Amino acid sequence: MSTKKKILIPEDWNLSYNSSGELRLNRFKLIDLAKKFGTPLYILNEKMLIYNSEKFRNSAARIFDRNSSVYYPFKCNSVPAVVDAVKLAGLSAEVMTEFELELALKVGFDPSEIIVNGPCKTDQFLFNCIKNNVSLIVIDSISELISLTKILDLNSSKVNLLLRVNPDFIPKGLSKSSATGSKTCSFGLNENEIIQALKIIGNYTSLKFKGLHFHIGTGIRDPGSFCKVIKKLYPLFRKIKSLGFEIEIIDVGGGFASMTTREMSSFEMLASQAISTYQLKYGNQKFYSFEDYMMKIKKAVMGFFGLRSPKIFFEPGRCIVSPAEFLLLKVYRKKIRDDKKWLITDGGLGTITMPTYYEYHEIFLCNDFKRNPKEKVTITGPCCFASDLVYKNKLLPKVNEGEILALMDTGAYFNALESSFNFNRPAIVSINGENCKVVRRRETFSDMIERDNYKNVFNRKENYHEFYNSQK
Amino acid sequence: MSTKKKILIPEDWNLSYNSSGELRLNRFKLIDLAKKFGTPLYILNEKMLIYNSEKFRNSAARIFDRNSSVYYPFKCNSVPAVVDAVKLAGLSAEVMTEFELELALKVGFDPSEIIVNGPCKTDQFLFNCIKNNVSLIVIDSISELISLTKILDLNSSKVNLLLRVNPDFIPKGLSKSSATGSKTCSFGLNENEIIQALKIIGNYTSLKFKGLHFHIGTGIRDPGSFCKVIKKLYPLFRKIKSLGFEIEIIDVGGGFASMTTREMSSFEMLASQAISTYQLKYGNQKFYSFEDYMMKIKKAVMGFFGLRSPKIFFEPGRCIVSPAEFLLLKVYRKKIRDDKKWLITDGGLGTITMPTYYEYHEIFLCNDFKRNPKEKVTITGPCCFASDLVYKNKLLPKVNEGEILALMDTGAYFNALESSFNFNRPAIVSINGENCKVVRRRETFSDMIERDNYKNVFNRKENYHEFYNSQK
Incomplete structure (x- = not known):
């Protein structure tokens, strides 16, 4: 049994970084993946x-x-x-x-x-x-x-x-x-x-x-x-x-x-x-x-x-499976008010749901891992909900709007529990060594109304032609 | 401002019941709806x-x-x-x-x-x-x-x-x-x-x-x-x-x-x-x-x-919208152990998610509203999760396996937050007076893997033909 004390570092997830602190999984820069496939984005290692x-x-x-x-x-x-x-x-x-x-x-x-x-x-x-x-x-x-x-x-x-x-x-x-x-x-x-x-x-x-x-x-x-x-x-x-x-x-x-x-x-x-x-x-x-x-x-x-x-x-x-996936989030807005700081990201209540509510997950700044941790910030999602929190009071480097965060260890009970609350569900990109492909595409508008009887809903005059007559 | 005290009764949701205590919305018996369309089932009034x-x-x-x-x-x-x-x-x-x-x-x-x-x-x-x-x-x-x-x-x-x-x-x-x-x-x-x-x-x-x-x-x-x-x-x-x-x-x-x-x-x-x-x-x-x-x-x-x-x-x-929808659940198993009682239903962590965690919702027995409340039971969902709870220690009549419960007032933040956790998402049936129709069909296996690149996943030899070459 090993009892060494751990400080979590990118290497724990096989991530490396170059001299400017840009995180990589093999030959893929995380910020490039975010740019190419959009955020929020799951990366399956x-x-x-x-x-x-x-x-x-x-x-x-x-x-x-x-x-x-x-x-x-x-x-x-x-x-x-x-x-x-x-x-x-x-x-x-x-x-x-x-x-x-x-x-x-x-x-x-x-x-x-x-x-x-x-x-x-x-x-x-x-x-x-x-x-x-x-x-x-x-x-x-x-x-x-x-x-x-x-x-x-x-x-x-x-x-x-x-x-x-x-x-x-x-x-x-x-x-x-x-x-x-x-x-x-x-x-x-x-x-x-x-x-x-x-x-x-x-x-x-x-x-x-x-x-x-x-x-x-x-x-x-x-x-x-x-x-x-x-x-x-x-x-x-x-x-x-x-x-x-x-x-x-x-x-x-x-x-x-x-x-x-x-x-x-x-x-x-x-x-x-x-x-x-x-x-x-x-x-x-x-x-x-x-x-x-x-x-x-x-x-x-x-x-x-x-x-x-x-x-x-x-x-x-x-x-x-938990360590074999992580989630890329974009910081859209930063707010500093009185003594509080918030990063408002595109990963919220639908995407992250419960896990960060009861678990510690590490967070890295993808474009500059080496920037020193200086600020306690609350990371939120994009929903109009007070409980739409990714993480409360996390010590992070000074993050700017537009930068990309990696929420680590999201392979267990993230995809399983995600919903389409307000937003479409993210894509999953799988990286196997030097190869990379989309294994689940991002949810579209059509996906989100696929199960709805929308021909009737969107064209009301056809409505209620199919009565349910099994009861009198 | 009215300050009368309320005890919640079926009439608060426009439900009636016949002499045997079977709950109805207009001419539709709730147990018949559950039978015809399956459970869990959302009814939109x-x-x-x-x-x-x-x-x-x-x-x-x-x-x-x-x-x-x-x-x-x-x-x-x-x-x-x-x-x-x-x-x-x-x-x-x-x-x-x-x-x-x-x-x-x-x-x-x-x-x-x-x-x-x-x-x-x-x-x-x-x-x-x-x-x-x-x-x-x-x-x-x-x-x-x-x-x-x-x-x-x-x-x-x-x-x-x-x-x-x-x-x-x-x-x-x-x-x-x-x-x-x-x-x-x-x-x-x-x-x-x-x-x-x-x-x-x-x-x-x-x-x-x-x-x-x-x-x-x-x-x-x-x-x-x-x-x-x-x-x-x-x-x-x-x-x-x-x-x-x-x-x-x-x-x-x-x-x-x-x-x-x-x-x-x-x-x-x-x-x-x-x-x-x-x-x-x-x-x-x-x-x-x-x-x-x-x-x-x-x-x-x-x-x-x-x-x-x-x-x-x-x-x-x-x-x-909250009072205008309710959810029908089937009690699949009942457990009585030591001094505790559980009803295990098909509505769980994916379907009900947060709302019953922070809100009181009334629950009625659909086939016999008049049966006297006698038991304190914990109503759970079908998942292997300790937190898969619909309701803790709720006073209910003695419910038998196979009976149908109506969880009331589920129009707000239920459909919005639901996920496909373990189970496919429920259908929604809309009732407008004497008319009834499926406005959202139950999720199928095909729906659940629709976004997956399964042609490749299920046929591995085709995998990784599409390399991602934007990086060297």
């Missing part, structure tokens, strides 16, 4: 995405002697170019909706490489998962298990299951809104429900219990959290064995932090709500590798199972 | 939208002797069917982006009916506004005014301007994230900047100063807040007159609350973050009419200007 994916997979293979599988959770970033790159790097797929299943199949994942998760699988979705012979389904509730048996009564398929256990465990320091394994969350089954589920499974030959799944949160920095939660589950492992079931698989979920961002703690969330001058800092963060997490997990699993350890499933999303 | 719009316009005309104009801010809900209905009811348009300007022109607003606002107008947008001869532009910064003069140097057009003043005023009880007129916000110009702007305007014959704009927040219940902020501006009015400028227009902005929702206060925001059992209630809210706000505004304006009052501009969004 495809090489880093593939490198991170392979590194995770290779680490798991090494530490668990190939007795492991790595699944990429589509919810984190389901842009086809991202999913495709992750597949290229040899990861499997974790999906939770019809859309994600269809996308996984379309980019060429074999059904045997697909696992299914999520707290709200509809009957139609479960049916499609079975029809497509997915590798396994993670059960989140008794109700869902019963729905599944009803669907299977009409089919002859066999289904492999994991049961998602709610371990009632909150990683130390994690904000409540990021903790998914607490008993105050709806997710998963408690011990009684697990036993109830095993009884149901025992009565259905078409259902095969394969093991347990848990998920304790997102942005987890401390590898020890995984060790602790597994140890907390020892009594449950014992109980399951005593009922005659074998645990072949333990899916430890995801939530591994990106080392180049940082989640707010619950206290910081409150402080940032209450105190307008509150400034989130990266701080003296410890820096962990994928292996650091895996060693802790291995130790905890072996502590119970010894050398006959179950297969370990991982679902890394954020730690792989 | 077009008749109510038109009624609210006309009521606001008529109230303003009556109280201000026609010396007023009413502009609908597109940012609130820019669904073409909504904008079109508002236009039909005789309101004008307030736009802040290229998309909104294009939409306004496309649905048939005359440029003389369009005003332009927003803190981040690009040069291209300003140019298009001038080219299209919009009615007036609200200036948000000195920088923007200077940009405008540069564009006008190349044109011979004349432009009417309002200056947006930052009054440093926070309506009592309003949450910080909803207050747009505080000096801790970037919006608008302070007194020094207003004077600086007037000097610039005075030197340009193509620029015409017409008056002031302010905006103090959203979800403002107390009409007295508008009175107070106008009185706070008296010294500025005096200063402007002393410089030889006439205030022909005062734009009081928007922010008028929907009476059938309620904003959280700053304290409630903190409590809801900190205390997991915190339950937001509608409470004993006073109920105000459009006239209540207008009378207060009239009194305050006349207090300075006497009978030679400027023209008053209004920008009502939320109060008009």
